[in-house]
Amino acid sequence: MRYRTLGNSDLAVSAIALGTWGLGGGSVWSDHDSTEAEARNLLDACRDHGINYIDTAPVYGTGESERLLGEALKGRRHDFVLQTKCSLNWRNEGGNFHYSRDGYTVNNDTRPTAIVRDVEDSLRRMQTDYLDSVIVHYVCKGFPVSDTVEALERLKEQGKIRAYGLSNSRPSDLEDYQANGGHVDLVQEFFSILSPFHGREYFTACKPHGTTFQTYGVLEEGFLTSPAFLDRTFVKTDIRSRIPWVQPEVKAGLRRAFETWEPIRAAHGCSFSQLFEAWALAQYKNMSLLVGMRKPANVADNAACLDLVLSPSELADMEEAARPIQVEVLDK
Numbered sequence: 001m002r003y004r005t006l007g008n009s010d011l012a013v014s015a016i017a018l019g020t021w022g023l024g025g026g027s028v029w030s031d032h033d034s035t036e037a038e039a040r041n042l043l044d045a046c047r048d049h050g051i052n053y054i055d056t057a058p059v060y061g062t063g064e065s066e067r068l069l070g071e072a073l074k075g076r077r078h079d080f081v082l083q084t085k086c087s088l089n090w091r092n093e094g095g096n097f098h099y100s101r102d103g104y105t106v107n108n109d110t111r112p113t114a115i116v117r118d119v120e121d122s123l124r125r126m127q128t129d130y131l132d133s134v135i136v137h138y139v140c141k142g143f144p145v146s147d148t149v150e151a152l153e154r155l156k157e158q159g160k161i162r163a164y165g166l167s168n169s170r171p172s173d174l175e176d177y178q179a180n181g182g183h184v185d186l187v188q189e190f191f192s193i194l195s196p197f198h199g200r201e202y203f204t205a206c207k208p209h210g211t212t213f214q215t216y217g218v219l220e221e222g223f224l225t226s227p228a229f230l231d232r233t234f235v236k237t238d239i240r241s242r243i244p245w246v247q248p249e250v251k252a253g254l255r256r257a258f259e260t261w262e263p264i265r266a267a268h269g270c271s272f273s274q275l276f277e278a279w280a281l282a283q284y285k286n287m288s289l290l291v292g293m294r295k296p297a298n299v300a301d302n303a304a305c306l307d308l309v310l311s312p313s314e315l316a317d318m319e320e321a322a323r324p325i326q327v328e329v330l331d332k
């Protein structure tokens with residue numbers, strides 16, 4: 001494993017981070033509800049492969065992902081860099097409506113009181129007294145950035161958080177936070193061979209601030225893990241039934257792209273997951289690669305992507321095959 005410094009913080013994080021949206025299960029990751037034993041096994045696999053960086057959020061499984069992590073982290077909290085999010089809550093205390101699901105109304109609230117409550121709720125669910133990193137889950141325009149920055153900086157002074165970042169944001173939001181006295185150590189944004197434009201715009205914005213760019217969705221929720229995955233179907237509440245790759249014409253385009261990608265994969269004797277992870281890592285130096293994993297076998301497979309080096313012509317051919325179905329913006 002390789003380790004990097006998160007933004008301008010003093011946190012040393014593995015180049016690959018464990019994403020735990022799927023760990024929340026429920027109606028959004030509907031094929032499996034993980035157990036405490038599975039969560040422990042997942043963290044065991046991360047430890048064995050040097051992955052020390054974990055990402056979660058309160059809304060993943062409406063608290064379930066955080067709760068399972070809290071159980072799995074017992075006795076080894078300090079071995080991991082734990083990152084969660086704030087701003088999306090289901091406490092019915094106002095804010096901007098975000099979505100309703102499973103009887104919960106989730107609002108987006110970046111006011112100081114909400115941010116502080118979010119952090120307290122996450123600390124309680126994960127049975128810890130500090131969070132290494134907290135990300136504003138959906139940057140929203142409704143409330144003053146200066147107030148949000150002040151709240152995050154105070155939480156840092158109090159030792160409750162050690163770093164913070166932004167997500168579902170634009171480069172202008174990063175500028176705004178920095179201009180208001182913020183110290184944004186990372187941005188977490190979607191980026192994959194199927195949707196690379198937003199990320200590329202952000203690479204240049206991150207550099208002057210020393211902000212880490214962290215990608216999510218590099219495997220497009222599984223759609224880039226194998227052509228066979230395209231045959232799977234999901235209930236309509238599942239995230240994987242709501243992304244562009246399920247549309248018949250787009251899926252047909254993705255199948256054609258796999259025909260180009262297959263010989264490149266075979267030449268390296270790697271998995272498709274490793275191929276797209278290596279592609280992403282080649283696009284930007286020191287990118288933090290956040291991959292969703294529920295299975296220890298996937299942890300082992302993904303950890304090995306760091307050894308895969310693709311030639312410039314392979315990288316170009318891979319993207320050329322993706323071009324007909326690339327999309328500008330994704331909202332997950």
Ligand SMILES: NC(=O)c1ccc[n+]([C@@H]2O[C@H](COP(=O)([O-])OP(=O)(O)OC[C@H]3O[C@@H](n4cnc5c(N)ncnc54)[C@H](OP(=O)(O)O)[C@@H]3O)[C@@H](O)[C@H]2O)c1
Pocket residue numbers: 018019020021022055056137167168188189215216217218219220221222225271273274290291292293294295297298299301302332
């Ligand atoms: N800030 C935001 O708004 C936002 C939005 C989306 C995601 N995220 C974060 O980013 C993380 C990653 O995104 P994601 O989980 O949505 O999607 P992803 O990383 O693109 O894909 C995850 C899927 O790929 C499968 N997978 C992973 N490695 C594999 C391998 N080596 N072989 C075969 N299958 C493999 C996983 O299977 P298993 O689960 O069965 O192991 C899972 O179903 C999330 O978990 C979350 O922490 C943040």
